[in-house]
Amino acid sequence: MRIGILGGGAWGTALAQVMAAGGHDVRLWAREADVVAAINDTRANPLFLPGIDLSPAIRASDDLAAAAETDLILVVTPAQHARAVLRDLPRHGQPLLLCSKGIEAGSHKLLSEVAAEEHPASPIGVLSGPTFAGEVARGLPTAVTLAMADEDAAARMAEALALPTFRPYASDDVIGAEIGGAVKNVLAIACGVVEGAGLGQNARAALIARGFAEMTRFGLARGARAETLAGLSGLGDLVLTCSSTSSRNFSLGLGLGQGRKATELMADRRTVAEGAFTAPVLCAAAAAAGVAMPVSEAVAALLAGAEVGAVIGTLLARPLTREHA
């Protein structure tokens, strides 16, 4: 297949490497001229994915039209930029596979809804799961959820994209696959806070379990299926990012837990910690749906500048409740 990849960050570049290893013709769109030049001239992306020798089958361009002349498009921009990039992408009706993790600010729309609005003729899918880009690019074993409304189409897509070390599991739960990836980024910040504030491993395990309860409540309210949230793109990704400083979201939380301010931690970064953008949107969307998300609200409060001790105190002072209320 000819595969267009939108986004030359760590994940877009790692996916380009996977697709090239599968024998596909890969056209990577990156917005930074230095990223395009580095990929084409030196087979590397030192800005976003250092230390990886890239396949010669990857051709980079800053021209969206070049990525559009393909059989399949992977959308890998930060979530808040997905609509603008999709709006500029020429419409050819090929499938769009969403690989970004987030919820659109303002509209509270999932990226599958954004993509369907911008490219109504394209079949929409989601590829999501526990996937640190560096490990995927190095060919380490990885499994993901690949969801499309038509599960047979998802299975065919999974077959076309699979490698011995890259295993997509087909699903028809597009919403579930998206919500797991978006919510786990917020919860990973919370787990980083626990680490940074020295609250211990019991607290982190409790937070993963109660965070998963939040993810499930919100997901069910938005039409996700519980088994998808308990799978690779939900619980699988939650466990990965809640337990490793390789996660940008966890690392952001670590700094917050040490008492540093979000503005300072976010100031100079060129890489994206999606949970910081998702947290306020998620809280607003959950409130609109009548879903309680105390852990996510605590993260949103910290990101808005609240003091870490006060936020932890408020969370621990909540009235006791039933585990499955």
Ligand SMILES: NC(=O)c1ccc[n+]([C@@H]2O[C@H](COP(=O)([O-])OP(=O)(O)OC[C@H]3O[C@@H](n4cnc5c(N)ncnc54)[C@H](O)[C@@H]3O)[C@@H](O)[C@H]2O)c1
């Ligand atoms: N890095 C990972 O391990 C990983 C794994 C799975 C999913 N993701 C998701 O993939 C998405 C992209 O993350 P990443 O890690 O590849 O990014 P990154 O942090 O490596 O790089 C930042 C990216 O943002 C892009 N960007 C900045 N401003 C932009 C704008 N105005 N318009 C369009 N693009 C803009 C940059 O060009 C660059 O591609 C995120 O939603 C992330 O959650 C990342």
Ligand SMILES: O=P(O)(O)OC[C@H](O)CO
């Ligand atoms: O580094 P993070 O926290 O953006 O996580 C990257 C991926 O989403 C892990 O699956």
